[in-house]
Structures are given as structure tokens and as C-alpha cells.
Amino acid sequence: MKQFISTADVPSVPRLVEIALEYKKNPFKDRELGKDKTLGMIFLNPSLRTRLSTQVAAKQLGMEPIVFNIDKEGWQLEMNDGVIMNGNTSEHVKEAAAVMGQYFDILAIRTFPGLKNKEEDYTEKYINQFIKYAGVPVVSLESATLHPLQSLTDVITMKERWQENRKPKVVMTWAPHVKALPQAVPNSFAQWVNAWGEADFVITHPEGYELDEKFTNGARIEYNQDEALKDADFVYVKNWSSYKDYGKITCTDSSWMVTNDKLKHTNNAKVMHCLPVRRNVVIADEVLDGPNSIVIPEAGNRVWAAQAVLSEILKGL
Numbered sequence: 192m193k194q195f196i197s198t199a200d201v202p203s204v205p206r207l208v209e210i211a212l213e214y215k216k217n218p219f220k221d222r223e224l225g226k227d228k229t230l231g232m233i234f235l236n237p238s239l240r241t242r243l244s245t246q247v248a249a250k251q252l253g254m255e256p257i258v259f260n261i262d263k264e265g266w267q268l269e270m271n272d273g274v275i276m277n278g279n280t281s282e283h284v285k286e287a288a289a290v291m292g293q294y295f296d297i298l299a300i301r302t303f304p305g306l307k308n309k310e311e312d313y314t315e316k317y318i319n320q321f322i323k324y325a326g327v328p329v330v331s332l333e334s335a336t337l338h339p340l341q342s343l344t345d346v347i348t349m350k351e352r353w354q355e356n357r358k359p360k361v362v363m364t365w366a367p368h369v370k371a372l373p374q375a376v377p378n379s380f381a382q383w384v385n386a387w388g389e390a391d392f393v394i395t396h397p398e399g400y401e402l403d404e405k406f407t408n409g410a411r412i413e414y415n416q417d418e419a420l421k422d423a424d425f426v427y428v429k430n431w432s433s434y435k436d437y438g439k440i441t442c443t444d445s446s447w448m449v450t451n452d453k454l455k456h457t458n459n460a461k462v463m464h465c466l467p468v469r470r471n472v473v474i475a476d477e478v479l480d481g482p483n484s485i486v487i488p489e490a491g492n493r494v495w496a497a498q499a500v501l502s503e504i505l506k507g508l
């Protein structure tokens with residue numbers, strides 16, 4: 192694997208899931224693979240799970256991870272080519288990415304969307320500038336439109352729990368939130384579930400929250416949440432801001448929050464969320480603290496997803 196930005200970089204999603212589950216059984220089996228190799232982890236935005244799980248994964252492969260909070264500790268980056276840099280930006284990504292490419296064998300980056308300019312966000316301008324200038328493989332720690340390490344984790348989490356001889360019904364439901372959030376997690380979840388190909392996939396959200404069809408392609412869209420949840424085996428809960436009315440909150444209906452009453456429609460579904468989650472806004476306490484929630488083991492699986500991805504890139508260096 193040459194980079195990890197989306198499913199397009201992965202030869203086989205089911206195989207990558209298997210590799211991750213092999214690491215879960217035996218975390219240190221490839222501790223020599225990353226010996227004398229460094230992973231640069233560049234954060235333009237906050238993180239708990241992605242930051243820590245990727246460091247643990249790198250260490251289990253024998254790599255040295257180095258974290259740089261570039262938004263707080265680095266020079267302010269200029270991302271546009273050909274500009275006269277007489278404003279607030281001090282260093283161009285051309286130099287910054289190229290220099291970091293000299294120090295690290297693999298460069299991992301987190302860069303959220305601005306949610307102001309749809310075209311700028313959906314062309315993945317920031318991460319693409321790093322890919323263009325770094326000269327080493329780039330791993331997304333969440334970009335403007337996708338969060339592939341999270342989605343690989345989510346597929347792993349469903350795969351390891353599903354033993355029945357039929358496809359699970361997987362429902363991704365929008366839920367309310369007080370802030371305008373990116374579409375990266377739901378876009379990515381849709382892309383990965385589609386690429387996985389082992390689920391009956393339904394997406395439910397209020398009208399106006401349709402995601403980019405390039406990612407949802409193939410999924411059934413159902414505007415009635417109760418109807419969508421019928422017989423669900425997994426319920427993936429997430430808020431996102433509008434793609435159509437870009438970056439806006441156009442619905443605040445608290446009845447979309449996931450409660451035990453909502454789960455009565457399901458096949459005793461397991462409830463997933465990428466975290467962090469706002470309790471009693473997105474998901475009720477009774478669900479997060481109850482037997483249906485698998486959000487903690489889901490977050491635990493972030494390590495195996497990161498380890499599978501790093502190992503596949505290391506093998507190609």
C-alpha cells in the first residue's frame with residue numbers, strides 16, 4: 192500500500208480487516224517490521240483516539256512515532272500555491288511537507304474541513320498538498336471528507352461480532368448536535384461499508400442532510416428513523432452538518448437522539464459511535480451505559496486498524 196486516504200488505496204478491504212484481527216490476536220508478531228523507521232504524526236486539529244491508538248500501533252511494529260501539533264507549535268502554514276506571502280502565513284506547505292518527508296518514513300496527518308468552502312474541502316486541498324510535497328507515504332488521520340482509520344475500525348468491529356449466515360442490517364443514523372460537524376465520518380463509513388460488501392446498508396437522516404452520493408452509492412436512504420431502525424443489527428450513530436446547505440445545521444430535532452425506545456425497533460442492535468460523543472444530545476446515557484453499546488471496544492479496535500495500515504505501508508517501503 193502506497194498511502195492510506197480512502198478505500199481506493201486498499202487492494203482488499205476484507206483482507207485488511209483480517210490483517211487487523213490477526214494483530215488483535217498477536218500484537219507483537221511483527222515487532223521487527225518497523226525497526227529503525229519513524230512515523231511523523233502531524234495534527235492540525237485535536238484528537239484523543241486517533242493520536243494514541245496510532246502511536247500504540249506504531250510502537251507494536253517497532254516504529255518510533257513522533258507527534259507534532261503543528262497548529263499550536265509550528266509556523267502557520269500557507270496551503271495555496273503561487274501566493275504572495277505577505278499575510279499571516281509564515282511557511283509554505285511546499286517546504287514544510289518536504290522537510291517532514293526528510294525526517295519521517297511515513298507521514299500521518301489530521302486536517303479537518305473549514306466547512307465554509309465546499310469545493311476547497313471536497314477537493315481535499317490540504318491533505319493533497321501534503322501528498323504532493325512530502326515525498327513519503329501519507330496516512331490520513333482524518334481529512335476534510337474522510338476518516339478511513341475510523342471506518343476500517345468500524346468494519347473490524349462489526350466483522351468480529353457477526354457470526355450469522357446472513358448479512359447484518361447496518362443502519363447509520365444522523366443524530367442532533369449543538370455544533371456544525373464535518374461529514375468525514377459518515378462519508379467514510381458509507382464508503383467502507385459499501386467496499387466491504389457484507390452488509391445490508393441503510394442511512395437515515397432528516398431531509399436536507401443527504402451526503403455526497405459518491406460515498407453513499409448503493410445505500411438505501413430512509414427519512415423515517417423508526418422505519419430505518421427496524422430489525423437493525425448494528426446502529427451507527429453520528430451527527431453531521433448539511434452537505435447540501437454546506438456546513439449548516441438545518442435540523443435540531445431532539446427526537447433523533449438514540450434512546451432505548453428507539454432501539455426497541457431493532458434486532459437488539461449493537462450501538463456504535465466513533466467518539467467523542469455528547470451524552471444526552473446524540474445518544475442517551477441509558478444507551479451508552481447499557482448492554483447494547485459497543486463504543487468502548489470499538490475505540491479499542493482503533494489500534495488494530497492502525498497497525499494493519501502501517502504494516503501494509505511498511506512492507507512496501
Ligand code: CP
Binds near residue numbers: 239333
Ligand atoms: N474517533 C476519533 O477519531 O477520535 P479522536 O478525534 O479523539 O481522534
